[in-house]
Amino acid sequence: MALPLPPGLTHAEVAFLAEMELVTVIPRQRLDSIDLLGGKTPPLRPPHRADLPLWLALLLKKQRRANILPPAWLHPASLADIIHAETKINPQAFSDPPPPPSRADPSRPGLARRQQGAGGNINNNNDDDDDGVYSGGLILSAPFRPSCTADAPAGYLPYHWLEVAEQLLAHAGDDVAAALGGGGTAASASSASSATILGEVRGLLRDLVEVRAAKLRSSTAALGSFGGGIMSLRGVGAMELAETRGFVLGVVDGVRKLGASVETARREAEEEGMDEGGDGESDEEMGF
Amino acid sequence: MSYYDIDAILTDAEKIPCTFQLDVPDLGYLDNAPTQPLKAGTKVNLPLWLAEMLAIANTGDPEGRSFVTFDLPSALGNDVIQALKADPRAVPLRDQSPHFYGLATHMMDLVSEDKLPEVVRNTFVTRAAEVALHARKLGGVGSRGRTAAEEGSNLGFGGAGEEFLRGLDEWERKLFRKAHDGAKSGKEWMENIRKH
Structure with missing residues (x-):
């Protein structure tokens, strides 16, 4: 009551956290490694790709010092696949979060090994020049997982998908259009075709937001019957959580209040039943 | 409480x-x-x-x-319960009692009625989903990229939902506010990105 803010993170806070996600950039100028609180950034050498935090990448993009390479899941085909999976294949659940990064195990052909926690000798950079401060080593949950870089798998939505996608579309739209439009550079892509691609991606994102919001709403229906009442939120993004947190908590709280009397009655009945059962047994024993 | x-x-x-x-x-x-x-x-x-x-x-x-x-008060009377069983969304709960669910929890504490808790719980959950739907639609949140005219009315309560929203009890109104606030701040954030 004392705090005016609702529980959980606000949209602005979530967006701020999302800026820590790593994205892949193609630098246009050399830039030495910068010593940030979160570690050193890889030094930028123009033809080589490098992974930078989103905020830094956007800053360089605005200064025309780098182009951003959008993640594969932002491709219209990938988004359409996800929408298809969400609506047709499994209309109840949310699409899976990206699998942990894995790499073929040379000692056991045909099998892959998770890279998470596998030690410090792993370097999953595209560029061998990188120090591997951000990538490599321990790979944890978002935003420490490189799920928005160019080599992130297509067909999976990472935790901060909506935030990163919106930021990229708003500030690096030409790069996104160029990368998704079939390999042309930003300069060669005609403005008309890039506009249609951006429009397509935006439309697909809108569809995805609506589909998933409808699912979040209807997932509360599972609370209707007694005994049910577990909602799986696996694969839900940070922004969606921020948006529906108040509502879902309200529903759960309401169901708890409505079920309180039944719950106490059931407990009392159980205790009585145990008592009676105990008495009955002792009576029988007395009888024998 | x-x-x-x-x-x-x-x-x-x-x-x-x-x-x-x-x-x-x-x-x-x-x-x-x-x-x-x-x-x-x-x-x-x-x-x-x-x-x-x-x-x-x-x-x-x-x-x-x-x-x-x-x-049981008339708000929890047999005909209301039967109507709620048939279709929870069709009953304007506010006409029965502005504090329908609060009253129901109290009465369930005092009276042990078999069917009442299940019906009330089902009602709450079913109507909550409907409340969230309307909360998202209101104020044009669901109509990004479209004009106000296409979406119907963006001013106040629009069209078909108006009747339903008038029948919300206090718990549901709070839910509506929460869901609407969430959708609204999401929309504001989305518009802010373009500016910065």
């Missing part, structure tokens, strides 16, 4: 039908007869807090009768 919760206080003030089991002197004014004692068997509508107290108070009566017995 906090001591200062205004909704809890108002819920306690809901009237429920009571029948006096004993003669009570000087209470005749409850039945519009100030000079008479209140006879046993008189039916009076009493606020929940008073009815509860009188029902559980020790009367010292040799037969162990309490002052009053009470029935």
